[in-house]
Amino acid sequence: MAKKTKKAAPEVVEKDMTTARFDKGYAIAAFLLIVAFLASVSAAYFHSRYLMFYPEKVAEQYCSSAIVLKDDFNSLKYTSLIQNLYLGDYFRENYIRPRLAEGESVTERTPEEQGELMDKMDEIMFAYYADIIASNTDKTLDSVLTLYVDKYVETYEAVFGEPAYASVEDDLVTCFEAGVSAYSEANALDAENETVEVRKTYSDEEVAAYRAGLSEDARAEYARFGLSPDAVEGVCETQFSYTVGGEVFNVPCTLIKVGMQWYVDVTAL
Known part of the structure; x- marks a missing residue:
């Protein structure tokens, strides 16, 4: 009778637990970095959109950029010129x-x-x-x-x-x-104490009068921006204040509401 050959026992491969822990830790770290990146991008997006819901915040961003930082170009993003x-x-x-x-x-x-x-x-x-x-x-x-x-x-x-x-x-x-x-x-100015005060929020009747009172030049500018005067649903007057060398400066700023967002009315500057 033929003698049976004994099967070799399967080789047991020991898993390098250090490497396994490293791989797992690396995956978790990478995942957290992706989450953090997406959170920062989302926060930046919603911050820019969120502040447009408040006329005083829009006025502050515009005036700080245009007046204090002397960055007229980037201040445009807060005006009726750009909108969305x-x-x-x-x-x-x-x-x-x-x-x-x-x-x-x-x-x-x-x-x-x-x-x-x-x-x-x-x-x-x-x-x-x-x-x-x-x-x-x-x-x-x-x-x-x-x-x-x-x-x-x-x-x-x-x-x-x-x-x-x-x-x-x-x-x-x-x-x-x-x-x-x-x-x-x-x-850029070495300015301090930058503040914004809402001086007046127009009633519905006053908003209608504001639209009706737009000059021909203002209407032409609106048309160039793709904006109809009828789209203006609100008007707000603010005052931006800042201090340079101990002297206080006050700058009026008129904003209009289009949809849910506020913009500096560039025709009123």
């Missing part, structure tokens, strides 16, 4: 894209060459933005944005020796934002 649009999209769609040529550059440059040319663009455009914003009186910034983009296209062609193609759109935006930031840092 993204400020960056508004700038790109209305001012940048219509001025750029179709296509992209075929000129080959080294990173060093490209960097030198971009530095030259920054130097010229930073100074140009400072000049046009310092003398600006149009709170919609229509003339400023138009002049800036025209100058950028002209300067780009002179510096790079070729048209400003659509492919330079992001470079233009980056240059502009850097110029805005540089101007703000150089000219």
Whole structure:
């Protein structure tokens, strides 16, 4: 009778518990980081939306940005000009894209060459933005944005020796934002005690009178923003106060309510 071969016992593989604990801990940490990131993004989004429900908060953000920080461009996000649009999209769609040529550059440059040319663009455009914003009186910034983009296209062609193609759109935006930031840092006020007071909230009859009393220029601006006077459901007058060098300054600010949100009425500035 043939002798049976004894089966080998299955090999027992010991699990490295240190590695297992590390993998589990890593997964938990990664999950918590994702949750924290989503929470921060959601908080930022709802904060920006939530403050638009309160006229005094909108007035504070607008006045602090435009008056104290000297950042006229970013203050636009709190005005009737932008409403539910993204400020960056508004700038790109209305001012940048219509001025750029179709296509992209075929000129080959080294990173060093490209960097030198971009530095030259920054130097010229930073100074140009400072000049046009310092003398600006149009709170919609229509003339400023138009002049800036025209100058950028002209300067780009002179510096790079070729048209400003659509492919330079992001470079233009980056240059502009850097110029805005540089101007703000150089000219911001050393202000203290920034406060906002609601001086008057209009009744329904007063809101109707406000709409009816809009000038032709104001109505034209409303139309350009895609806003009908009939969409104005509320009006509020506020006063922004701040102190510089011991002197108190008071700035009136009128806001309109469109839907559930409040905006600074840029035609009343």
